[in-house]
Every structure is written in structure tokens, then in C-alpha cells.
Amino acid sequence: MRVQRFLHIIDGISTWVGKASAWLIIGLMLLVCAEVFKRYILNMPTAWIFDASNILYGSLFMLGGAYTLAQNAHVRGDFLYSSMKPRTQATLDIILYVVFFIPGILALVYAGYDYAALSWRISEHSTTTADGPPIYHFKTVIPIAGALVLLQGFAEIVRCIECLRTGAWPSRLKDVAEMDVVGEQLAGSDIVDDEERRRAIERAARIDETARQRGMGSELQS
Numbered sequence: 001m002r003v004q005r006f007l008h009i010i011d012g013i014s015t016w017v018g019k020a021s022a023w024l025i026i027g028l029m030l031l032v033c034a035e036v037f038k039r040y041i042l043n044m045p046t047a048w049i050f051d052a053s054n055i056l057y058g059s060l061f062m063l064g065g066a067y068t069l070a071q072n073a074h075v076r077g078d079f080l081y082s083s084m085k086p087r088t089q090a091t092l093d094i095i096l097y098v099v100f101f102i103p104g105i106l107a108l109v110y111a112g113y114d115y116a117a118l119s120w121r122i123s124e125h126s127t128t129t130a131d132g133p134p135i136y137h138f139k140t141v142i143p144i145a146g147a148l149v150l151l152q153g154f155a156e157i158v159r160c161i162e163c164l165r166t167g168a169w170p171s172r173l174k175d176v177a178e179m180d181v182v183g184e185q186l187a188g189s190d191i192v193d194d195e196e197r198r199r200a201i202e203r204a205a206r207i208d209e210t211a212r213q214r215g216m217g218s219e220l221q222s
Helices: 002-021 024-040 049-063 065-070 086-121 136-166 179-187 194-221
Strands: none
Touching (some): 002 049
């Protein structure tokens, strides 16, 4: 129970940061909409809009990394992995985490810190456009995001060790997911029972049927 509590605490930190940074997409949307209006309606384009949109999207992308890892949602070529037993999966995962993940993320944090520190010292501004916006705060996101991913990585290693000990994967904090992803997870899960799997499949089927009927209605109207 203490191990599970520790894992959920780390998962909770990554989830909170991921959901908080997701609000950046609202700022990005408003920024792009305002620029489209200014550029095409008022004929007053903004020189630094490209840099600003990169800053917002880049920050969102990096700060969402730990959350994605906490949800086990990173892209994986799992045509072999998904058919393995949990202990075999955990063995493979822990080797990859120790050999590749930890050294790579440590290098990211170390290099990102120097990168950001130099940017702050020279009060760096973007050179993509004339009179570009400051970017030292954006570069600070690099080591912060790396540290968050590293923290979640340690939790994943603990999760692998626990799986090797018990033969089953520890639970994760549940969050929203697409129905096709839910169906795939339930189909290969040993945690949920048959009744819960059946209800999830029925919900997914109802959503598919509703979408199909709406599509047919649109075709008839056209």
C-alpha cells in the first residue's frame, strides 16, 4: 500500500502539471485567432506571432511529457510487447529505463539547465524576426520539464520492480481517455472483471452507433 501511495503521489504531480499546462492551448488559440483577424481583416500583421506561438506550443508539448508517461500513453510499437506476461514486460521496461531513459533525461536536464542559464545571463531574445520576444523564460521550461519526466521515470522504475515482485502491474491514476484506447486497455487488462469490460464495450458501441446515425442523417440532408 505504501508503494501504491508513492506511485499515485508521483502520478498526481505529473497529472496536475499536465492538466495545468493544457490551458496553454487556450492562449495559443486566442493568439492565433487574434492574429488571423489582424492580418486578414485589419491588414496589421504582428511580427512576433510566430515566435509566441512556438513558445506556447513548445511549453505545452514539453510540460505534457510527464503526464503522458504517467498515463502510459507514449507511442509504443507494442505488437510483441502487448503479448508478453507482466513480469516479462517489467523486465524489458526496467532495462530500457536504466540503459536509455535515465541517462538521456539526465543529459537533457543538465544541458537544458546550462542552456537556460546562458539565456538568462544574456537576456536572450528571438532572432527569427526583428524585435523578437524574450525567450529565456521559454528555455527554462526545458530543464523543468526534464526534471518532471525524470521524476515520473523513477516512479515507472518502482512500478516495474513492484510488478516483478507481485506479477501484476500496480494501478495508475485514472483519467479521461478516448473510447478506442479504453477498449484496447480493457481487452488486455487483468485488473478489470468481465462485467466491467462488457459495460465499456457496450458504451463504445453505443457511441459508434450514434456517430454512424448522425453521419447518415447528414448525408440524407445533403
